[in-house]
Amino acid sequence: MNVLIVYAHPEPRSLNGELKNFAVQRLKAAGHTVRVSDLYSMRWKAPIDASDSLNGDAERRFDASQDSRRAFASGLQSPDISAEQDKLRWADALILQFPLWWFSMPAILKGWVDRVYAYGFAYGVGEHSDARWGDRYGEGSMVGKRAMLVVTTGGWDSHYGPRGINGPMDDLLFPIHHGILYYPGFDVLPPFVVHRTSRIDEVRFTSICEDLGQRLDDLWRTEPIAYRKQNAGDYEIPALTLKPDVAPGQVGFAAHVVWPET
Ligand code: FAD
Numbered sequence: 001m002n003v004l005i006v007y008a009h010p011e012p013r014s015l016n017g018e019l020k021n022f023a024v025q026r027l028k029a030a031g032h033t034v035r036v037s038d039l040y041s042m043r044w045k046a047p048i049d050a051s052d053s054l055n056g057d058a059e060r061r062f063d064a065s066q067d068s069r070r071a072f073a074s075g076l077q078s079p080d081i082s083a084e085q086d087k088l089r090w091a092d093a094l095i096l097q098f099p100l101w102w103f104s105m106p107a108i109l110k111g112w113v114d115r116v117y118a119y120g121f122a123y124g125v126g127e128h129s130d131a132r133w134g135d136r137y138g139e140g141s142m143v144g145k146r147a148m149l150v151v152t153t154g155g156w157d158s159h160y161g162p163r164g165i166n167g168p169m170d171d172l173l174f175p176i177h178h179g180i181l182y183y184p185g186f187d188v189l190p191p192f193v194v195h196r197t198s199r200i201d202e203v204r205f206t207s208i209c210e211d212l213g214q215r216l217d218d219l220w221r222t223e224p225i226a227y228r229k230q231n232a233g234d235y236e237i238p239a240l241t242l243k244p245d246v247a248p249g250q251v252g253f254a255a256h257v258v259w260p261e262t
Contacts, residue, residue, distance in 0.1 A: 001220065003027050003034045004091035008098040008109035010040045015152055015197055015205075020097055022209050023150070026216050035087055039108045045080065046111025052078045069119035077118065084116040088142070093219055094186065096176070097150040099197075103172050113180055122184040130238055137178075138229030140185035146219060147186035149173060149193075150212070157195045169193060174253040178227055187224035226258040 005023060009016035020036065027034045037044075050062040053071035071077040077085075088094065098105050117123065122142075126135030134140075151173070153160070160169040173191055181188045192215050194200075194208055215222070228234045234246045247255045 001032045001092040002090050003032050003093045003095065003219075004037065004087050005034065005095045005097060006037045006039065006109065006112060008039045008096075008106045008112075012041075014099075015194070015200060016097060016099055018205070019150060019152075019194075019208070019212060023095065023097070023212065023216060026213050030217065035090070037084060037087065037112070039112055042080075044108055044112055045115070046108050048111070048114045052081060052115055054078065065119050065124075069124060072118040072120040078115075081115050081118065084112065085118070085121055088116070088145075092145055094142075094145065094147040094181075095150055096147070096181075098152075100151050100153040100155075100172075103166070105176065117180075117184065125184070132231065133238060133240060135185070136183050136230055138182065138185065138227065139231060140183065142181075143185035145186050146189060146224070147181040148189040148215070148219070149176065149191040151191055152194045152197050154197055155195060160193075160195065171253050177225060178253070178256060182225075182227045188227065189219070189222045189224055228256050228258060 005020060007016070007020045009020075011017060020038075024034050024036060048064050048068075050058075050067065053067045054076040055071060055074060068077075075082075096105070096109065098109050101107075104110070122140070123136065124134065125140050126132070128134050155166055158164055159166045160172070162168050166172070169191070177188045177191075192212055200208070228242075228246075230240070234242060236243055242250075242255060
C-alpha cells in the first residue's frame, strides 16, 4: 500500500520528528511504500493567494474559490499544489502528523489543506442541485482511502477527557476529522494521540513507539469512525440537518456519528 505522511514540525530532532521517522521505518518494514511531505523542510507556502494560479489575471479581483476552480480545471495550478494533489491520488492512506498548537494543527499544515484542497479536487465535486449537494461527507475524490491523525499534546489525557477543561479530544479534532478528512471521502480512523509530552523519557518513548507501531500495523484493519454519509438518507436535503427520526434529541458533533446499539 502507498502511505503519504504529511508532517508539520519545524525541528527534525523533536518528538514529532522521531515519531515520524519511526512510522516511516515501521511502514516500510511492513512492505508499504511511504512518501513524506515534510512541510517545514519543503518551506511550504501556507497562505492561499493569487500566485497559486498560473493564469491569474492581475486586474481581476482575487477570489480564493473561483481562482482555485479555474486553475485546477485548466491545469494551471502552482506546481507545488499539483505535486501534493498527485501524492494524494497516489496514496492509499494519509497520515497527518503534528503537535497540537492552540487546539488545532500548526498554520503551515492548515495552509497545506487550504491550497492543496482545490475547488474541483476536494470540494465542488459531483452534482450540485436542489436534490443533491455534491459528493462529500463519505463520497468524493478520496473515497477508498484511509486517513489518520498522529497528534502530540502538552496537556494531559484527563484535560481532554469527557469533562476535561480543554474539551473532549474527539470534539476538538472533529473539524479536522469530519470537515477536512471525511468531507472529501476519506475513511477516518481514530487518532493516535500522545499526551503530556513534557514527561517523556526513554521508557515512555519506547512504549509510545510500540503503541504507534501497532496502530500502523492495523492501518487497514481498524474500523473507521462511523460518520453519517451525507447522501445516504440521514439528512434533509437541502437543509442538511439530520432528519427528526435520526438520533432524536441528539445535537452537536456526536450526532453525526452512528454509534453501536447499546
Ligand atoms: P518535543 O518538545 O520535541 O519533545 C517532548 C519530549 O519528548 C521532550 O522531553 C523530549 O526530550 C522527549 N523526547 C523526544 N524524543 C525522544 C526520544 N527519542 N526518546 C526519549 N524522549 C524523547 N498543548 C496542548 O495540549 N494544547 C494546545 O493547544 C497547545 N498549544 C500549543 C501552541 C504552541 C504555539 C506551542 C509551541 C505548544 C503548544 N502546546 C499545546 C504544547 C505542544 O502540543 C507540545 O509542545 C508538543 O505536542 C510537543 O511535541 P514536540 O514534537 O514539539 O515535542
